[in-house]
Amino acid sequence: MIITNKLNLPSPFVSFAQRDYVYEPNEYRVTSLLKGIRETILERRHHKEIERDVSDMVWLLFGTAVHGILEKHQELGHELKEERIKVPIGDYILSGQFDLYNDETKIVTDYKTASVWKIIFGDFEDWRRQILIYCLMLRKIGFDAQGGQIVAFLKDHSKRDAKIKSDYPQFPVQVVKFNFTDDDFKECEEWLQARFEEIAAAEKLPDDELPICTPDERFNSGDKFAVMKKGRKTALRVLDSMEEAEQWKAENGGDEIVIRPGEDKKCLDYCAACEFCSYYKEKVVPNSERK
Ligand code: SF4
Incomplete structure (x- = not known):
């Protein structure tokens, strides 16, 4: 990735932005599977040519800072923290890193920065899918994960709006919980297999023939x-x-x-x-x- 610094921000910002992600062949991260296939493949293919400005990455920095502080917490005996796990799915490796797993409650926790609008609209399908995949991966390596929660930090929360609007999140941090059934895990297993089949087919296509991201994946506002x-x-x-x-x-x-x-x-x-x-x-x- 080519990093620019249009605002001439201090060098620690630049070094943070320059930490580069190494793509392994046949290995995909959970977060990549949740994007449109076209976006995922184009990002991998053109990774070295993609240009980003440091100023565009401040919320990424903020999210990483939150993780950095929380990961200093000494985990208890029954907790797993910031573990990257990898499991094979067909010819591919699925790689995922959750923030915390509690083997007593069987709950996966992930921290996220988000907008208050995410909470107001209540559209949590992407978060649910991500936690469900982490639970399935944990089950594949011998844990009995059954559910999860997203702890969301609302970067644009307003105390004033919280006082005067009844449907506004009352606190700048919100917890969204998910419980999963055996049917959910079965559906997720099938979803992952189908997703990797789509990826395998897309990897053979030139850029312009990749399947176009769906309206949901494009965050389309609707005609x-x-x-x-x-x-x-x-x-x-x-x-x-x-x-x-x-x-x-x-x-x-x-x-x-x-x-x-x-x-x-x-x-x-x-x-x-x-x-x-x-x-x-x-x-x-x-x-x-x-x-
Ligand atoms: S369709 Fe939109 S989201 Fe998908 S790769 Fe193209 S620009 Fe990105």
Whole structure:
């Protein structure tokens, strides 16, 4: 990875950013499996050409600092801390590192930095999947992991909003818990096998033919449907589905319905591999320039 320092931040920031990740052939991290296959493969293929500025990595630094402080805690006899475990899945090695496992409660704990919006929207499927995979990996090496929790540090928490909004997280740290059944572990095993089959097929494809990340993987905000009137630039009303827009137009008037494509927030702001992605160049950049 090529590291730049546009703000001329002090050298410790730069040395942190320069710690490079070494990709092992046929080995994938749990966190890589949770991204779109296209993003994962492009990141690996173009790792040495991808450019990132130190200022863009401050939340990564923050997350690492939190881990650094908490890992100084001396684990108890029945706890495993910051362990990297590797298990074979078909022809591949799956590598994962959780923050804490308690062999008495059978619970995996992982620390994360997050936005308050994650808690407000309550969409924890990615966290659930990650903890479920860690539990499955632990079971494969002889532990009886049964559930887990994410301890989330909310970097944009506002005490003021917590006082005046009833649906706002009341504390800057939140614990989200998960329990798993035998069916969950069976589904997860199948999911992992299917994911590695997709990876094996994708590794043989050139960049532009890789399967495009799904709308969820692109954090797509969803298409909107604008009811327009001739001679007027702004919409009469913007709705979430074509059916709702047609019904509104039938009841209230308007000349046509214009589809406004949803924004791919991941592609725009968070994908390190975007410069090597044909979807980003052909669909995301032209759409964002139009707005
Ligand atoms: S730019 Fe978007 S579609 Fe392309 S790899 Fe990144 S997340 Fe996937």
